[in-house]
Amino acid sequence: MHPMQTLLEPSSIAVIGASETEGKTGYILMKNLVDNGYKGGIYPINPNAMEIFGYRTYRTVLDVPHEIDLAFLLIPGQLVNHVLVQCGEKNVKSAVIVSAGFAEVGEHGLKAQSELEDVIRKSGIRCIGPNTIGLVNKQKNLLASFVPFQNWKDGPVAIGAQSGIFAGALATELMEMKTQRFGVCKSLSFGNMIDLDETDFLEYAWRDPASKIIAFYLERIKRPRPFFSLANKIKKEKPIIILKSGRTEYGGKAALSHTGSMPIKDNLLDIAFRQYGIVRTYTLQEFLATLKAFAYQPLPQGNKVGVITFSGASGVMASDEIHQSGLKLARFTQKTLKKIRNILPEWQPIHNPADIWVALGIERNKAVYKESVQAVLEDENTDILLCILLALPNSDVPDIREVFEPIVEKHYGKPIFVVIIGGKIKERWTDELEGLNIPIYSETSVAVKAIRSMFAYYRIKAIEAPNPS
Amino acid sequence: MHPMQTLLEPSSIAVIGASETEGKTGYILMKNLVDNGYKGGIYPINPNAMEIFGYRTYRTVLDVPHEIDLAFLLIPGQLVNHVLVQCGEKNVKSAVIVSAGFAEVGEHGLKAQSELEDVIRKSGIRCIGPNTIGLVNKQKNLLASFVPFQNWKDGPVAIGAQSGIFAGALATELMEMKTQRFGVCKSLSFGNMIDLDETDFLEYAWRDPASKIIAFYLERIKRPRPFFSLANKIKKEKPIIILKSGRTEYGGKAALSHTGSMPIKDNLLDIAFRQYGIVRTYTLQEFLATLKAFAYQPLPQGNKVGVITFSGASGVMASDEIHQSGLKLARFTQKTLKKIRNILPEWQPIHNPADIWVALGIERNKAVYKESVQAVLEDENTDILLCILLALPNSDVPDIREVFEPIVEKHYGKPIFVVIIGGKIKERWTDELEGLNIPIYSETSVAVKAIRSMFAYYRIKAIEAPNPS
Numbered sequence: 001m002h003p004m005q006t007l008l009e010p011s012s013i014a015v016i017g018a019s020e021t022e023g024k025t026g027y028i029l030m031k032n033l034v035d036n037g038y039k040g041g042i043y044p045i046n047p048n049a050m051e052i053f054g055y056r057t058y059r060t061v062l063d064v065p066h067e068i069d070l071a072f073l074l075i076p077g078q079l080v081n082h083v084l085v086q087c088g089e090k091n092v093k094s095a096v097i098v099s100a101g102f103a104e105v106g107e108h109g110l111k112a113q114s115e116l117e118d119v120i121r122k123s124g125i126r127c128i129g130p131n132t133i134g135l136v137n138k139q140k141n142l143l144a145s146f147v148p149f150q151n152w153k154d155g156p157v158a159i160g161a162q163s164g165i166f167a168g169a170l171a172t173e174l175m176e177m178k179t180q181r182f183g184v185c186k187s188l189s190f191g192n193m194i195d196l197d198e199t200d201f202l203e204y205a206w207r208d209p210a211s212k213i214i215a216f217y218l219e220r221i222k223r224p225r226p227f228f229s230l231a232n233k234i235k236k237e238k239p240i241i242i243l244k245s246g247r248t249e250y251g252g253k254a255a256l257s258h259t260g261s262m263p264i265k266d267n268l269l270d271i272a273f274r275q276y277g278i279v280r281t282y283t284l285q286e287f288l289a290t291l292k293a294f295a296y297q298p299l300p301q302g303n304k305v306g307v308i309t310f311s312g313a314s315g316v317m318a319s320d321e322i323h324q325s326g327l328k329l330a331r332f333t334q335k336t337l338k339k340i341r342n343i344l345p346e347w348q349p350i351h352n353p354a355d356i357w358v359a360l361g362i363e364r365n366k367a368v369y370k371e372s373v374q375a376v377l378e379d380e381n382t383d384i385l386l387c388i389l390l391a392l393p394n395s396d397v398p399d400i401r402e403v404f405e406p407i408v409e410k411h412y413g414k415p416i417f418v419v420i421i422g423g424k425i426k427e428r429w430t431d432e433l434e435g436l437n438i439p440i441y442s443e444t445s446v447a448v449k450a451i452r453s454m455f456a457y458y459r460i461k462a463i464e465a466p467n468p469s
Numbered sequence: 470m471h472p473m474q475t476l477l478e479p480s481s482i483a484v485i486g487a488s489e490t491e492g493k494t495g496y497i498l499m500k501n502l503v504d505n506g507y508k509g510g511i512y513p514i515n516p517n518a519m520e521i522f523g524y525r526t527y528r529t530v531l532d533v534p535h536e537i538d539l540a541f542l543l544i545p546g547q548l549v550n551h552v553l554v555q556c557g558e559k560n561v562k563s564a565v566i567v568s569a570g571f572a573e574v575g576e577h578g579l580k581a582q583s584e585l586e587d588v589i590r591k592s593g594i595r596c597i598g599p600n601t602i603g604l605v606n607k608q609k610n611l612l613a614s615f616v617p618f619q620n621w622k623d624g625p626v627a628i629g630a631q632s633g634i635f636a637g638a639l640a641t642e643l644m645e646m647k648t649q650r651f652g653v654c655k656s657l658s659f660g661n662m663i664d665l666d667e668t669d670f671l672e673y674a675w676r677d678p679a680s681k682i683i684a685f686y687l688e689r690i691k692r693p694r695p696f697f698s699l700a701n702k703i704k705k706e707k708p709i710i711i712l713k714s715g716r717t718e719y720g721g722k723a724a725l726s727h728t729g730s731m732p733i734k735d736n737l738l739d740i741a742f743r744q745y746g747i748v749r750t751y752t753l754q755e756f757l758a759t760l761k762a763f764a765y766q767p768l769p770q771g772n773k774v775g776v777i778t779f780s781g782a783s784g785v786m787a788s789d790e791i792h793q794s795g796l797k798l799a800r801f802t803q804k805t806l807k808k809i810r811n812i813l814p815e816w817q818p819i820h821n822p823a824d825i826w827v828a829l830g831i832e833r834n835k836a837v838y839k840e841s842v843q844a845v846l847e848d849e850n851t852d853i854l855l856c857i858l859l860a861l862p863n864s865d866v867p868d869i870r871e872v873f874e875p876i877v878e879k880h881y882g883k884p885i886f887v888v889i890i891g892g893k894i895k896e897r898w899t900d901e902l903e904g905l906n907i908p909i910y911s912e913t914s915v916a917v918k919a920i921r922s923m924f925a926y927y928r929i930k931a932i933e934a935p936n937p938s
């Protein structure tokens with residue numbers, strides 16, 4: 001059995017520190033479990049209540065007359081050791097230690113953490129934390145976190161994040177903001193990684209059918225050797241995408257004080273990421289943009305980008321970004337040029353980027369969008385479509401979904417990326433197009449970074465990496 | 470008189486191609502003029518109408534019995550020369566040539582453009598275009614463009630943009646999207662720059678009291694020598710911020726076909742920008758982020774950034790970006806550390822970035838935000854505050870304006886930058902804080918790029934650049 005199995009697929013959960021008081025972490029956790037329809041046993045542990053959310057409470061885990069797969073510890077740091085000993089006696093299989101005040105708070109906390117490590121080792125319980133916000137497994141309707149998430153959307157991405165609160169804010173952004181709404185099937189915040197770590201999560205996500213894309217936010221790699229060796233094994237099956245911070249002198253120091261991480265030199269990590277088939281991203285927006293692309297679109301089968309724009313300037317900026325990212329501008333075939341020429345005035349020259357603005361005119365906008373997009377997707381020399389739309393009243397259409405839906409259904413097998421610049425119309429278009437799994441970006445450079453990440457993974461899949469010695 | 474004066478401050482305008490038909494460019498332009506309260510004379514030119522928007526129409530400019538400062542040409546390209554000759558006879562002083570089909574369409578257009586150049590030279594009329602969307606001068610209530618802008622917000626930024634439609638989309642984004650709403654006092658789209666160009670606009674904006682920040686989107690510098698020499702003269706008075714595209718091989722080619730621009734080697738331009746005191750940005754989001762920072766905040770007096778975060782991970786990522794941008798993390802004074810220690814539990818270590826998360830607790834959130842932000846702004850070693858907020862239910866406050874308003878009023882003279890990560894609460898906070906002229910960003914790396922741009926300009930002002938020979 002995988003060490004993370006009872007953690008992510010528990011048959012029963014004891015909530016140690018469950019609460020009836022609205023707003024308390026022990027309340028929110030209970031609410032998250034109940035509201036999301038978790039089917040296993042729920043045992044609130046609280047010596048001062050009889051019933052919480054309709055569930056009978058117990059004084060301690062030892063009083064629960066059922067097996068407990070997972071204990072969720074929402075108690076002050078100084079009580080953790082004692083409670084974990086009880087969990088050990090009860091034969092609890094795994095634990096989420098939310099409590100903070102360990103390695104992340106410096107010397108005093110390091111001592112507490114080393115004692116905690118001893119207790120965990122002796123108990124045989126597999127843990128995440130301390131200093132974690134919990135985990136999510138949509139396939140088990142399990143939303144085990146003290147962050148009040150709403151409408152968690154299922155999807156192909158599994159995210160393991162070292163930092164608790166940050167992961168919470170990130171997930172909240174993903175769930176609540178219209179432009180960031182790709183789905184996440186598994187999410188786990190490692191916290192201080194006293195026991196289970198990034199390598200365990202990588203292995204779990206590899207074997208999990210729902211996890212098609214494996215993503216990490218990390219400040220350190222706790223066990224580099226097994227991590228990279230496993231990544232190397234997985235890389236052709238599932239993309240592994242990482243946002244690794246603490247890459248500079250300042251960042252390294254901050255990571256050290258944040259999670260007690262001793263950094264590996266970043267240039268060495270960079271080499272390892274490349275060698276073992278991990279796609280690295282450098283900023284949060286690049287990370288999210290990349291995940292959205294992988295979640296929504298098929299892999300490109302090459303690096304030749306066909307660009308449709310509705311302003312020359314957008315085309316120039318896209319060309320700069322494509323060049324800088326090591327991608328190529330496709331050379332359209334004669335057939336494609338002819339198709340585009342059909343929708344443009346005779347005098348308008350056609351290149352890649354193809355600037356289609358002059359073809360627009362309210363009543364024919366739909367046809368213009370459709371024909372240009374289709375022409376580029378059908379182009380034999382094009383692997384990827386990047387379409388930069390201007391959301392202006394004169395370029396609007398009543399329902400842009402109608403334009404793209406039949407195109408998406410045709411399955412050209414080529415990824416589509418859309419950038420939208422403009423005003424209010426942008427919000428409506430974004431909504432409509434993301435509903436078709438077309439990833440929308442507000443900034444061309446970010447879209448091109450997502451394309452670059454996808455192409456990087458295409459190469460990882462296509463090309464045998466030299467065997468590292 | 471400055472050659473752009475009658476263009477941007479006309480006493481009267483002839484709209485050649487004015488229309489009564491809703492949606493037509495000649496209709497939107499008339500509507501923009503009338504709705505925004507332009508006080509000068511308006512003379513619609515249209516041989517087929519008696520009256521447009523209540524204004525008497527004329528067959529040609531020659532039939533107008535008043536002086537005309539500015540003619541706005543919304544007519545097919547092949548009629549432009551003829552109409553300009555009439556404008557010359559009428560002694561019209563300046564013209565906006567919207568018509569397209571010139572250098573931007575290749576060989577055929579180049580010939581037309583060279584003929585147009587002759588006509589303009591002979592007429593003595595000062596022109597922008599062809600292929601422009603027009604101009605805006607908020608100080609004259611002049612919104613002379615065929616893009617239907619709503620609620621154009623006045624402000625300290627003057628923008629000159631080479632590309633028409635793109636400038637339109639950009640302005641629409643600025644005016645309509647809540648997160649991009651810094652004000653613009655002058656806006657002008659150069660188009661193909663047959664006559665008036667970037668150097669003329671730079672000079673105009675320099676002398677214009679409303680223009681505090683001068684911004685350019687350019688694909689080429691038409692007259693590099695006078696442009697850089699003028700920039701060098703202006704640089705200590707007003708910041709000049711540029712987004713120059715066409716910087717790579719692909720981008721250069723695209724620019725060539727877009728506006729017929731022969732590019733200067735980008736590395737040479739980079740040197741010139743630095744030498745003559747122009748702040749360069751590389752992507753649209755960096756450009757907008759920088760303009761917002763300049764529009765809202767005072768210049769920093771150094772490069773030492775104090776960072777407040779509510780998650781360790783945000784602090785690590787901010788540290789990476791600060792290091793990479795050549796900025797410094799401030800070393801907080803003992804006094805500052807003591808102030809922050811007062812709001813944190815004893816065991817929580819304090820560094821820069823200061824991670825304040827554990828201090829939060831619904832009922833005291835306001836005090837925590839206020840005291841931490843104030844402590845860092847009062848810190849003697851800190852020049853700049855970067856605050857990374859997490860928009861989560863447990864970190865919320867009913868009115869975040871109340872926290873920041875007294876702080877903003879205290880005028881510490883240090884710029885404040887706020888990044889917000891999270892869900893729905895983010896929209897409310899953004900709205901409230903941008904109302905106080907605090908620039909909000911969704912991404913730390915973008916905020917840090919804006920800080921870097923501001924610091925770059927501080928150095929331009931503070932340090933005498935070596936005299937180029």
